Amino acid sequence: xxxxxxxxxxxxxxxxxxxxxxxxxxxxxxxxxxxxxxxxxxxxxxxxxxxxxxxxxxxxxxxxxxxxxxxxxxxxxxxxxxxxxxxxxxxxxxxxxxxxxxxxxxxxxxxxxxxxxxxxxxxxxxxxxxxxxxxxxxxxxxxxxxxxxxxxxxxxxxxxxxxxxxxxxxxxxxxxxxxxxxxxxxxxxxxxxxxxxxxxxxxxxxxxxxxxxxxxxxxxxxxxxxxxxxxxxxxxxxxxxxxxxxxxxxxxxxxxxxxxxxxxxxxxxxxxxxxxxxxxxxxxxxxxxxxxxxxxxxxxxxxxxxxxxxxxxxxxxxxxxxxxxxxxxxxxxxxxxxxxxxxxxxxxxxxxxxxxxxxxxxxxxxxxxxxxxxxxxxxxxxxxxxxxxxxxxxxxxxxxxxxxxxxxxxxxxxxxxxxx
Amino acid sequence: xxxxxxxxxxxxxxxxxxxxxxxxxxxxxxxxxxxxxxxxxxxxxxxxxxxxxxxxxxxxxxxxxxxxxxxxxxxxxxxxxxxxxxxxxxxxxxxxxxxxxxxxxxxxxxxxxxxxxxxxxxxxxxxxxxxxxxxxxxxxxxxxxxxxxxxxxxxxxxxxxxxxxxxxxxxxxxxxxxxxxxxxxxxxxxxxxxxxxxxxxxxxxxxxxxxxxxxxxxxxxxxxxxxxxxxxxxxxxxxxxxxxxxxxxxxxxxxxxxxxxxxxxxx
Numbered sequence: 001x002x003x004x005x006x007x008x009x010x011x012x013x014x015x016x017x018x019x020x021x022x023x024x025x026x027x028x029x030x031x032x033x034x035x036x037x038x039x040x041x042x043x044x045x046x047x048x049x050x051x052x053x054x055x056x057x058x059x060x061x062x063x064x065x066x067x068x069x070x071x072x073x074x075x076x077x078x079x080x081x082x083x084x085x086x087x088x089x090x091x092x093x094x095x096x097x098x099x100x101x102x103x104x105x106x107x108x109x110x111x112x113x114x115x116x117x118x119x120x121x122x123x124x125x126x127x128x129x130x131x132x133x134x135x136x137x138x139x140x141x142x143x144x145x146x147x148x149x150x151x152x153x154x155x156x157x158x159x160x161x162x163x164x165x166x167x168x169x170x171x172x173x174x175x176x177x178x179x180x181x182x183x184x185x186x187x188x189x190x191x192x193x194x195x196x197x198x199x200x201x202x203x204x205x206x207x208x209x210x211x212x213x214x215x216x217x218x219x220x221x222x223x224x225x226x227x228x229x230x231x232x233x234x235x236x237x238x239x240x241x242x243x244x245x246x247x248x249x250x251x252x253x254x255x256x257x258x259x260x261x262x263x264x265x266x267x268x269x270x271x272x273x274x275x276x277x278x279x280x281x282x283x284x285x286x287x288x289x290x291x292x293x294x295x296x297x298x299x300x301x302x303x304x305x306x307x308x309x310x311x312x313x314x315x316x317x318x319x320x321x322x323x324x325x326x327x328x329x330x331x332x333x334x335x336x337x338x339x340x341x342x343x344x345x346x347x348x349x350x351x352x353x354x355x356x357x358x359x360x361x362x363x364x365x366x367x368x369x370x371x372x373x374x375x376x377x378x379x380x381x382x383x384x385x386x387x388x389x390x391x392x393x394x395x396x397x398x399x400x401x402x403x404x405x406x407x408x409x410x411x412x413x414x415x416x417x418x419x420x
Numbered sequence: 421x422x423x424x425x426x427x428x429x430x431x432x433x434x435x436x437x438x439x440x441x442x443x444x445x446x447x448x449x450x451x452x453x454x455x456x457x458x459x460x461x462x463x464x465x466x467x468x469x470x471x472x473x474x475x476x477x478x479x480x481x482x483x484x485x486x487x488x489x490x491x492x493x494x495x496x497x498x499x500x501x502x503x504x505x506x507x508x509x510x511x512x513x514x515x516x517x518x519x520x521x522x523x524x525x526x527x528x529x530x531x532x533x534x535x536x537x538x539x540x541x542x543x544x545x546x547x548x549x550x551x552x553x554x555x556x557x558x559x560x561x562x563x564x565x566x567x568x569x570x571x572x573x574x575x576x577x578x579x580x581x582x583x584x585x586x587x588x589x590x591x592x593x594x595x596x597x598x599x600x601x602x603x604x605x606x607x608x609x610x611x612x613x614x615x616x617x618x619x620x621x622x623x624x625x626x627x628x629x630x631x632x633x634x635x636x637x638x639x640x641x642x643x644x645x646x647x648x649x650x651x652x653x654x655x656x657x658x659x660x661x662x663x664x665x666x667x668x669x670x671x672x673x674x675x676x677x678x679x680x681x682x683x684x685x686x687x
Contacts, residue, residue: 038685097521099684118519122438126445138437139520141430 026110028191028222029073029096034105036066036091036246065091067246068105075111075190076220080233080254082261083243089226092243093117093193096224111190111222114140116197120180125169129160132168133183140184157208158182178205185212191222210235230258231403262398263302278392284319285378285388288356290328290395303365305401306412310362313376315345317355321380321388324351326359328376332408338372345378366411367399431523438530443537454541461497461542465490468610478611484641487546487553491640492609492633494542499575499629500600502535506579507586507593514687524680528579536572555641563639567632574628574665580672584679587686608633613651621651628661 039060065088073079083089094100096107097115122135133154137147155161158178168176181197194213213236216223227233233240233254240257242250242264250260293310294300303309315326327342345357374395378388404410447453469489472479479485506528510517513527585592607630608616616624625631625648634648649655679686 094518094684099518099521101681113521115520118515121516121520122441124441124445127441131441131444135437135441138434139516139522141434141521143433144437 025075026108027072028075028077028109028111029071029224030106030108031069031071031092031096032106032108034066034069034092034095034102034107035064036088036095036100036102038063038065064246066095066102069243069246069248070105071241071248071251073222073224075222077239078217078223078225078237080237080240080257081224081226081243082228082230082233082240082257084265087243088246089243090117090195091246093195093224093226097193109191113191113193114189115193115195116184117193117195119177119184119197123168123176123180126167128165128167129155129158129163129179132179136180136183154179154182159205174202174205181205181209185209185216189221191224192216193224195226196228230262234258259400262400279390281378281387281389283388284321284380284386285315285317285324287313287315287376287378287389287391287394289314290374290376290391292395292397301397303397303399305365305367305369305399305404305410307365308362309365309397310360311374311395312361313359315357315359315376315378315389317345317351317353317357317378317388320353321345321351323381324388325379325381326357326377327379328359328361328374331373331375332367333371333373335373336408338367338408342377342379351380364411365399366409368403368405368408368410369399369401370408371396371398372408427523431526431529434522434526435529435533438526439533439537442530442534446534458542458545461493465493468493472610478615482612484550484553484555487550487555488637488641489610490549491546491636492607494539494546495571495633495636496604496607496609496629498535498539498542499571499578500604502531502575503578503582503596504600505535506531507582507596510583510683511586511687517687518684524683525676528583532572532576532579535575550640558643560639560643563635567636567639570628570632570665573669574632577665577668577672580676581668584675587679603627603629606630608637612637612645622653622657625652625657626660626664628665631658631661 040063069088069092081089081092091100093115094117095102096109097113097117098107099115099117120132120136122139123132124135127135130148130151133151134144134147137150138144155164158175158181160175160179163171163175168179171179184197210232213223217236223236225233225237237254239252240254241248242257242261244264249264250257290311290313291299292301292303293312294303295308297310311328313326313328317324324345325342326345327340329340330338332338341361343359343361345351345359346355351357373393374397375390375392376394377390379385379390380388447457469479469486472489473485479489482488509527509531510524516522517524517527582592582596606624606627613621613625613630613634625634631648634651638645638647649658652658
């Protein structure tokens, strides 16, 4: 999507601070060497009785939510934060907002902050839209009069004009989220902290949310965005940062950071792939290894959409087998079968004990971005098919690139519409 | 990070909004809803009144007993409902505390504000009852604002203490319930101090609420009844319940200052 993505020049300008060149202004957010540790009691006392009768149980372990995090966000910059669940993203936003205090280090902000860490704070099911919007505004520091002035536009934005008097308890969840987003985003702070609030409502409303974010960006707001929507990071952000176990592992150009994030995630998934995966078979043969190669024969786990992928499977035969086949099935993240491959292990006759065979299969990876797993199999046929070895999720690779259409497979397609 | 003094204007505006909403919520924004909420205290009044006049004959000798009883009930209800509700308020609103920049004090404060609105309305009703009963107006009525201030101060102190204790000690709730019961029957609300054996009066009047009620009776209903301090061995003893309230206030401030900076992670 070309709309809204910024040119390199714009990004560079935003990174330097104010676009008019007034570079002396302090950055909007300065986070210096911030660490935050949470104490997690092994057993949490929730009553006086327990504390009196079981005084010995005081054990607790600590959890480093943030470790020496330092970064700056310039005025008007759109800054994305990526990381797995539990990597410290929300703790960081809360620390910047001043809701949490860092154990060490400092957070300096210049400008009014509006955190949107959760939607619809203070909403009450018994009340209608107006009261809820007023409460939400007040909790975000906006007075009653100001909020009343904004109310019509909030209602229009949320597309709820017909339901002014309906108590929230009768809303659908989509209506509720729309009202929550509309009343939250109509905030004119200088710095906005957005935590996972973009995936709201149906497609049309999401597009509207994105349009709003774009206009905030144009108005020169400083925005910190935490999201798992990589596309949004790529599309909006001037810079991005990757957190892992509370530490900054990568910062800078969003595309590069996204790449670091996905490859780190892949590494972990690939590492997990072997262990604990299910395995079936009578043990007459053993699948030893499975790897992927690119066109140049280099072992890789990441491919671009449409790139040639070679799957190699090495198997060892423990018994002489009749009519042995090696193959695999390719499955998407939902374990849905995409296609399978099966080849005789030797050209003709039986496989003798101690044979090692390597199956190489090459195909063009016309797959949508995501993870794919390969289930290798060795089977032999004696009247019926016997499985010698089948390993679930034994190998995984990732496809990068733009999503095309719906569904995992998307080959090169030529379409032509003829109008008669 | 430095300790920042709370932004009082924002604290008040947030508390006020929460209070108004809480009030609307409770009574669904209608007069009828509010009247309905008066049914329970009125029934309590009716039960106690019948028990005390028809069965126990304690109320018979007390001048303006219905007005006296209803005044005591309204004041006690203010104290008990406000503190009970405040108790769980920080835990109940943890999502709010964790997700927005809100002065944590705003939540208990909003409960006090809402209760004050409620108290104001109920005192109007009480005033009507007093007027109908024909209680004579005296210059002692000038004490009323001070007596109310004392009650509000005591309530505020408990509103500061209870929710912070409740975070780590959930059994604060049943303990407080018992203490409230004790305060109800241990204070001259349905009876007067004269019904209490003399040797117990001193101990009893060390309870700030008991002293308050005795003084209310003297100031509002019966100037001939001796003032609260006269039941104590010496007027200086008044300092003890006063000190209890002061100690509660100090405890509240200490607890709140210790708890609020890290509240978001403790909940």
